[in-house]
Amino acid sequence: MSKGWENWTASEVEDFQADFLMWYQQEKRNLPWRYNQDPYRIWISEIMLQQTRVDTVIDYFYRFMEEFPTIQDLAKAPEDKLLKVWEGLGYYSRARNLQAAAKQIMEDFEGEFPTTVEDIRSLKGIGPYTAGAISSIAFEITEPAIDGNVMRVVSRLFCIEADIAKASSRTIFDEAMRKIISQTQPGDFNQAMMDLGSSICTPTNPQCEVCPIQQYCQAYQENRQAEFPVKSKKQKPKDVYYVAGIIENQQQEIFLKKRSETGLLANMWLFPLEEINAARYTELQEQYDPAAWDLFSSSNVAEDSPDFFSDQEVIWQKKILGEVKHVFSHLRWHILVFYGRSAAPLTIDGRWVKPDDFPGYVFPKPQQKMLEVFENNLADDKD
Known part of the structure; x- marks a missing residue:
């Protein structure tokens, strides 16, 4: 498989990062969990956003933070109260995992949110994407946050033909992201990827004419946007x-x-x-x-x-x-x-x-x- 990112020079990577981050600063969405770098707020938002639209999450996020403003409040909350606040978001195991992780933090980290990728990954319900999002946004650790939006953007950027439905393909996207992610602003870079994938580089009919990284995109240059990402059909329920x-x-x-x-x-x-x-x-x-x-x-x-x-x-x-x-x-x-x-x-x-x-x-x-x-x-x- 061709690895187009290996052909980028250091200068090209710097230009790409500068253009992309400038676009993000000008166009980033105004979201309640972006007001500061509190890892607790970032964590809650990222878990809520799994399988759920941003517009739906916003009201739930406000209610959740009002009821459980701290990790300690979440850890000691009665489960019925927690699930009632979560009611309607679905995938209720997410809420239970949040509370289990909050109890881990209280017991293993003295109530303070862990600050390394390895410790964050040790928490219940946190996988590579969520760990990457929290560590980069809250602690400026150079760690990719790779979800469906990011894989779509990167697959078009480099014409990656790996099937994004296969877990084994994640290593390819991880390698590509580590080549292009900003070393100084990894959190903003990851959030820029999220915003671009949700608003411009969409699954169908991407708005390439207004894309801030159009000039770097291999799929755009070859008029192959519709071919990416490669994804095998999901089994029907x-x-x-x-x-x-x-x-x-x-x-x-x-x-x-x-x-x-x-x-x-x-x-x-x-x-x-x-x-x-x-x-x-x-x-x-x-x-x-x-x-x-x-x-x-x-x-x-x-x-x-x-x-x-x-x-x-x-x-x-x-x-x-x-x-x-x-x-x-x-x-x-x-x-x-x-x-x-x-x-x-x-x-x-x-x-x-x-x-x-x-x-x-x-x-x-x-x-x-x-x-x-x-x-x-x-x-x-x-x-």
Whole structure:
């Protein structure tokens, strides 16, 4: 593989850095975690920004810093409170890893954020990219921060044909970045790469006409921008099918079930779910028309109880409240939402909760979507 960066002279590298950093100083985004070089703020922002858009993160960042302004506050926070502040951001393991790392800092580093790349990498949930971002921005250590944006920029800059979907390719991009990164302003350089990749050197239709490093870009010179980065197709998420039961008792409380302590959506609260196969999912869609009946009509009781939650004494309405879909990185959930009223105490573990008390519970995105379906039906029923 050709390594174009090896052909750059020291003078060319200096010119490239000067042009790129000048552009960054003029055009850098005004973001709340860039107000200072506090490693704690930088760390929190970088973890939040994983798999999440900047516009979404900003409000969450403000709330998080208000609730947990210091590493000590984060380390000692009740998990339910932490997850509630994180609610809606998804990938909840990120929040748990943050707290685990905060406890590491309190125990192993006397409450002070570590200052070397090796020590930063030792923290729970911190990989090469995050360590590079924190160490370069907070401590001016010459360490690349290589994420998808950076690999896209660098792959076009040098026409790198390595597949960015393969972990083994990271060493190539690491080598290229160490050749061109600023030795005096590594934090600004890494952030310039992030900004360029998110605003100009985009996956499709890059705005090459306004790119500050256009004259250095090999792909631009050869009119091959669309060929980079090279990326093999990602495996499609697996489809999983569920029915959800919104079950109400005579006290107008709704039953919630807590997920297990490990695995997907650990310790989150949801309406009870039962997995079914795709064929049965389709049958239920056809059998229970979502628009056929009013929700709380006495004539709306299913003549034959559906075969889900069959071990519970619940009177189910013969209507689908709605359908919810949610995509995780490896799974695509399809959920048919049903409403029922308990005829006897339930035998599954869970808790009866007044709807007014829902804000005190940590709801993942699928639960929020199911709750919205239920509330929409309540509103329709009152009209």
